[in-house]
Amino acid sequence: MKYRQLSKEQFLELHQEFAQFLATQQIDVKEWEEMKVKKPQIAEEELNIFSDVVWEDVLTKTNYLEHISEHYINLFQCNSKEIIRIMVKCSKASFSFLENKDFNQFFNNPLANEFDFFKASKKYSKERNLEIFELIEMGAQISSGELFTKMKSLIS
Template sequence: MKYTRLSLQDLKDLEKEFVEFLVLNGIPADDWERLKVKDSDKVEDIIDQFSDVIWESVLRKTEMVEHRRRDKLTICRVAKGELVTLLIRSSDRDLDFTKPEDLAKVLKDIDKHEVSIHNDKIEKPETEQLFELLQVGFYISKDPEYVKLLDERKK
């Protein structure tokens, strides 16, 4: 397995897609019901394969992830074999980056805050790099303000 298995709730939410996955892999409903009773190892393998397909699909569409802590915001974008990391900190201890209203204040007046950017070459597939970031607490972001910040501060 390349990624992690989807949770039971994820599988329930993706039931339609899972049924399509089974059909595409030549497993009709009757065969699936028999497998669930007679071959739990095969069932586990199929669920793992489906999980990888879903993760791969999501990760291929993902360009940017973020991680917020009270005292900092980290934004990462993976593209063309490179990991671009933008770190924003504030000396204002009253600001909390986990609060949307405080984050909006910081982004509106970004020049009053400490901003650093790092470019690192990655040796693994971009999807795997993104997955590793998700595993350590980042989450997918599509915030256009972040894209603008990254583009403005490219090295």
């Protein structure tokens, strides 16, 4: 398996797509129910294959990620050859990007002295989608890129 198996909730969300996937494998509902009981290893492999197909599709379409923690914002633009990272750090101990009022304070005055910006880029050391997947597994979330674009314009 290239990525990880989708969660039960994700499978429930993708119920229709999974049914279509099974149909392409020429497996109907009755056969699937039988397979889960009589051949659980094969059923598990079908779940793994479907999970990889879904992850591959999602990751290929991903252009931006963000990870917001108490004192840091990490923003990523995932190009075809490299990943660009913008990090915002707050030096004020009582501040938290996770609190709405603090985040709004930052958003209204991002150039205040307590905020430091760092920008870097690096070529992928692994396959692009694997690196994006690893960032997601570490807590990053897929985003529209709106925050990345705003921060990029501030520091350019």
